Amino acid sequence: MTFSISRTALALSILGLAAGSAAAQSQAAPDMGRLLATGGVIQVEGAGGGGIVPWALITGYGTRDSWGANAHYTYISTQDYRLDTYGVAIGLADRVELSVASQSFKGSLVPLDNLNLKQDILGIKVKLAGDAVYEQDSWLPQIAVGAMFKDNKGVKGLGALGVTSVIQLGAKDDSGYDNYVAATKLLLEQSLLLNLTLRATKANQMGLLGFGGDQGDSRKLMPEVSAAYLVNRHLAVGAEYRRKPHNLGVDPEKAYYDVFVAWFPTKNVSVTAAYANLGKITVFNPQTQRGLYLSVQTGF
Known part of the structure; x- marks a missing residue:
């Protein structure tokens, strides 16, 4: 099933209210006033943070009187699978983050060599307390809450097995939220x-x-x-x-x-490279999946 009308309406209402509140505090032009790297990179589900974990930091370089935005593309390749994610995110008044991302997951090894899974993700994050940069004399971390609304688009490439939906693989639903x-x-x-999240x-498997x-x-x-160590102002x-x-x-996750x-x-570009371990993904191909993670982000 896709998102019900009520669930979609609720998600859009929450996004609209949060965006409107933060936008009212922001100036028209982005000021890029925050320190380099303090927006993090874009996490694989579209949120600002690390590669696989969302952080409390708000994406972009806009201060509390401004806003920032970015676009990203992320590529993960293991022995048997490939994941591509692309999307956009916006940070408003260093308080609210809104994001949209699309994921595509493909197989390369029989019997899943034609496997193609897709899902869309709407994200929202709201900073509640603390400031990671300016409250260095306080023990309180920056704290944020977030939600990700996810809509799986079905299973392609397994038609010969009669499988066209994740529900046929044992899932209870093909949409949900974190x-x-x-x-x-x-x-x-x-x-x-x-x-810590x-x-x-x-x-x-993220939905x-x-x-x-x-x-x-x-x-x-x-x-x-x-955990990240800042080697210098340009490298972490x-x-x-x-x-x-x-x-x-069927998935020994x-x-x-x-x-x-x-x-x-620069503040306009970041590049992240990683060695990623995604564990075992299906009983049809029970190898531990390890490989390259590469993400490019551009914005302000």
């Missing part, structure tokens, strides 16, 4: 960024294999952590870990993790 709270602390003196979810399943259909609270290195639920018998390098040559 809620999360993120806390990010930037220690400028130590050149260190630390992040708690996500309530029942998404299978690419639907939501819930024969192994469980309840939302679970999953921890996600990131770090690692991330993301725990995930196991809801499908495991945690994701990565080790990354992020380069910020």
